Amino acid sequence: MAAVVAVENLNPKVLKCEYAVRGEIVIHAQRLQQQLQTQPGSLPFEDILYCNIGNPQSLGQQPVTFFREVLALCDHPSLLEKEETKSLFSADAISRAKQILAAIPGRATGAYSHSQGIKGLRDAIAAGIAERDGFPANADDIFITDGASPGVHMMMQLLIRDEKDGILCPIPQYPLYSASIALHGGTLVPYYLDESTGWGLKTSDLKKQLDEARSQGIDVRALVVINPGNPTGQVLAEENQYDIVKFCESEGLVLLADEVYQENVYVDDKKFNSFKKIVRAMGYGEDDLPLVSFQSVSKGYYGECGKRGGYFEITGFSAPVREQVYKIASVNLCSNITGQILASLVMNPPKPGDESYAAYKAEKDGIVESLKRRAKSLEDAFNKLEGFSCNKAEGAMYVFPQIRLPQKAIEAAKAAGKAPDAFYALRLLEATGIVVVPGSGFGQTIETLGFIFYCDVLARLSMSPGHGTSGAQSCHRRTRSLQS
Numbered sequence: 001m002a003a004v005v006a007v008e009n010l011n012p013k014v015l016k017c018e019y020a021v022r023g024e025i026v027i028h029a030q031r032l033q034q035q036l037q038t039q040p041g042s043l044p045f046e047d048i049l050y051c052n053i054g055n056p057q058s059l060g061q062q063p064v065t066f067f068r069e070v071l072a073l074c075d076h077p078s079l080l081e082k083e084e085t086k087s088l089f090s091a092d093a094i095s096r097a098k099q100i101l102a103a104i105p106g107r108a109t110g111a112y113s114h115s116q117g118i119k120g121l122r123d124a125i126a127a128g129i130a131e132r133d134g135f136p137a138n139a140d141d142i143f144i145t146d147g148a149s150p151g152v153h154m155m156m157q158l159l160i161r162d163e164k165d166g167i168l169c170p171i172p173q174y175p176l177y178s179a180s181i182a183l184h185g186g187t188l189v190p191y192y193l194d195e196s197t198g199w200g201l202k203t204s205d206l207k208k209q210l211d212e213a214r215s216q217g218i219d220v221r222a223l224v225v226i227n228p229g230n231p232t233g234q235v236l237a238e239e240n241q242y243d244i245v246k247f248c249e250s251e252g253l254v255l256l257a258d259e260v261y262q263e264n265v266y267v268d269d270k271k272f273n274s275f276k277k278i279v280r281a282m283g284y285g286e287d288d289l290p291l292v293s294f295q296s297v298s299k300g301y302y303g304e305c306g307k308r309g310g311y312f313e314i315t316g317f318s319a320p321v322r323e324q325v326y327k328i329a330s331v332n333l334c335s336n337i338t339g340q341i342l343a344s345l346v347m348n349p350p351k352p353g354d355e356s357y358a359a360y361k362a363e364k365d366g367i368v369e370s371l372k373r374r375a376k377s378l379e380d381a382f383n384k385l386e387g388f389s390c391n392k393a394e395g396a397m398y399v400f401p402q403i404r405l406p407q408k409a410i411e412a413a414k415a416a417g418k419a420p421d422a423f424y425a426l427r428l429l430e431a432t433g434i435v436v437v438p439g440s441g442f443g444q445t446i447e448t449l450g451f452i453f454y455c456d457v458l459a460r461l462s463m464s465p466g467h468g469t470s471g472a473q474s475c476h477r478r479t480r481s482l483q484s
């Protein structure tokens with residue numbers, strides 16, 4: 001009798017879905033990690049260095065003290081009645097916790113909340129957006145989510161009717177998008193970022209890809225822009241953003257603006273502008289352009305990936321459509337309250353004059369400076385490695401170096417039934433314990449570029465000799481030895 005549940009009788013959309021950031025290389029790394037535990041010394045390195053995912057606190061980054069003080073007090077409100085609390089927590093964390101609890105029905109972080117998130121927290125997020133952009137924001141436009149990922153899934157669920165509906169996505173792209181489009185049965189319409197211009201985005205290329213898709217009967221619904229970029233790390237120039245908004249408005253596309261790295265800009269000649277700010281600065285009003293802006297507590301200087309907080313701000317949609325978005329959100333009841341509180345704190349951190357401001361600012365600046373330093377170190381190290389080239393890491397948390405592999409390595413990869421970049425990433429892992437993601441996992445094709453892989457900048461480069469650039473160099477030598 002056929003198995004009740006087998007791969008053969010699963011939802012084909014699930015089978016089609018892939019997510020390289022936690023794919024084959026990571027699974028193999030976990031096996032090697034097991035081996036190191038059961039057979040210490042059996043591999044040429046002491047531990048695994050996960051550079052496949054932007055997970056700062058797993059690599060030693062500390063959470064922001066003020067944020068955690070407020071979370072602790074909100075989760076254990078009876079502390080607020082104790083005299084000794086005043087000697088353990090800052091006065092502004094105590095007052096912020098009281099303010100947040102007053103906004104929560106029953107003052108209970110264990111209760112369900114409104115499906116868009118607690119109104120008082122959405123007010124705080126809207127105030128933070130308005131202060132960031134210099135344009136009004138409305139709490140009713142905010143949907144607080146368990147990280148940005150569920151928000152992206154909700155938008156794909158809303159917009160994709162069948163495989164005839166397409167979503168324009170950057171290549172290389174963060175594979176949440178290709179995975180979500182596959183899961184919802186739509187079509188990914190690629191547009192290619194140009195490595196030779198620092199991963200630039202030309203609207204002429206967008207138009208070419210859009211017309212090509214439409215000629216094949218695809219109804220392109222939306223354009224995804226990730227700014228700062230993942231995996232490419234570029235920060236869009238302001239004029240480029242104006243072009244993108246005009247393109248979406250003239251082509252009737254929803255603009256899905258993924259801005260989770262908005263606090264991760266490392267170069268002095270670029271700054272982050274939200275698309276909400278650009279749209280308003282261009283004079284577009286509430287009804288002119290459907291725009292969804294995604295934010296997360298997982299990135300920036302806060303790096304609270306495991307707390308699962310984030311939101312999307314939705315503007316330019318009609319009331320009946322917004323009711324449908326609310327309906328989808330309500331099916332999941334609400335997002336977790338810790339993530340909701342964190343999202344409001346991230347958008348409304350301590351201000352000058354607050355008791356915690358000096359300590360908060362020192363922590364924030366220290367983390368951003370460290371990320372900036374490590375991004376530059378890794379970019380320089382890859383550019384010094386024979387056969388590598390690496391674009392400037394302008395922002396986000398990753399570098400995306402290109403490697404020219406010798407023909408013999410390419411042939412060996414083919415013989416092993418692997419894409420050359422995946423072959424190299426596996427060899428790098430087995431030689432040094434460093435986990436990176438092959439560029440093919442982000443949609444990069446060999447025709448587009450050489451072979452690239454994705455490496456987060458989080459790893460402390462002062463790692464033991466088995467890691468860091470020396471590790472990469474030793475592996476690179478081993479891979480190139482295939483020539484001999």
Ligand SMILES: Cc1ncc(COP(=O)(O)O)c(CN[C@@H]2CONC2=O)c1O
Pocket residue numbers: 021052053054055146147148149150174176226230258260295296297298305309310
């Ligand atoms: C561009 C982008 N959007 C959305 C997300 C989802 O974030 P949350 O759901 O945690 O809010 C990530 C996570 N970054 C992944 C995770 O680590 N490395 C990555 O590339 C991301 O890089």
